[in-house]
Amino acid sequence: MVQEQNEGIADHNINKRLQWADGFILVYSICDRASFAVVEQQVQRIRRAKGIKCPVAPPIIIVGNKRDLRHRRTVSSEEGRLLALAADCGFFEISAAENYHGVLLAFHGLLDLIRETRALKKGAAGIKGIVRSVTAVFGRKRNDAKDTQD
Ligand SMILES: Nc1nc2c(ncn2[C@@H]2O[C@H](COP(=O)(O)OP(=O)(O)OP(=O)(O)O)[C@@H](O)[C@H]2O)c(=O)[nH]1
Numbered sequence: 001m002v003q004e005q006n007e008g009i010a011d012h013n014i015n016k017r018l019q020w021a022d023g024f025i026l027v028y029s030i031c032d033r034a035s036f037a038v039v040e041q042q043v044q045r046i047r048r049a050k051g052i053k054c055p056v057a058p059p060i061i062i063v064g065n066k067r068d069l070r071h072r073r074t075v076s077s078e079e080g081r082l083l084a085l086a087a088d089c090g091f092f093e094i095s096a097a098e099n100y101h102g103v104l105l106a107f108h109g110l111l112d113l114i115r116e117t118r119a120l121k122k123g124a125a126g127i128k129g130i131v132r133s134v135t136a137v138f139g140r141k142r143n144d145a146k147d148t149q150d
Contacts, residue, residue, distance in 0.1 A: 014045045022114045023059040025106060028080075030064045030093065031072040036079070043087045056121050059113030060089040063106050068095040 026042050028035035039062060046060060064080045077093055084091035090109045094102025 011045055011049060014042075015049045018046070018049050018058060021058065023061070023110045023117070025061045025063060025110055026089075027063045027065050028075065029066045030075050030080075031066055031069050033074045036064075036075045040083060043083065043089065047087055056117055057088065059110060059117050060087065061106050061110045061113070062089050062091050063102075064091075064093040065096055067093050067102075068098050 024042075024046060026039045028039045043060060043062070046058065062080060062084045064075065064077070080093065081091050083089070090106075090113060092102060092106045092109065094106060096103055
């Protein structure tokens with residue numbers, strides 16, 4: 001019961017963020033399984049919220065950080081990659097401590113996905129507009145035909 005309430009609050013917070021966020025970067029530590037579990041939950045929450053305010057799924061990049069600490073790894077690369085694949089997210093394993101290249105790649109990856117999503121939204125809006133115009137024209141013609149029959 002309490003967990004359901006907490007999930008409801010968390011969903012509400014995600015929904016609010018979905019109204020302004022263009023995308024998400026979710027970071028876990030490859031040495032900390034609990035942080036990976038949190039990312040799994042957040043991915044589910046974001047995907048669950050999809051469709052409430054935004055018809056196109058917002059882009060998500062999953063980042064496994066602290067790759068320099070391989071000897072302390074508790075989350076395999078495959079697990080990270082599988083999660084990303086299952087939820088249609090980008091995936092990077094990086095070490096923010098070693099250099100900024102991985103961080104840069106993750107942000108560029110998100111920017112690319114945001115651009116793709118915007119193009120999709122525009123396309124969807126364009127198709128909706130065409131459908132609306134066609135429906136208006138043919139709907140009117142059908143009504144006109146009915147009027148002349150009456
Ligand atoms: N070895 C290593 N340490 C890192 C890396 N990235 C961050 N850290 C260290 O991890 C610790 C937490 O980093 P923060 O930037 O505070 O990240 P956070 O998400 O706020 O982490 P928490 O404070 O633990 O919740 C700091 O001591 C960082 O120096 C990395 O890629 N490799």
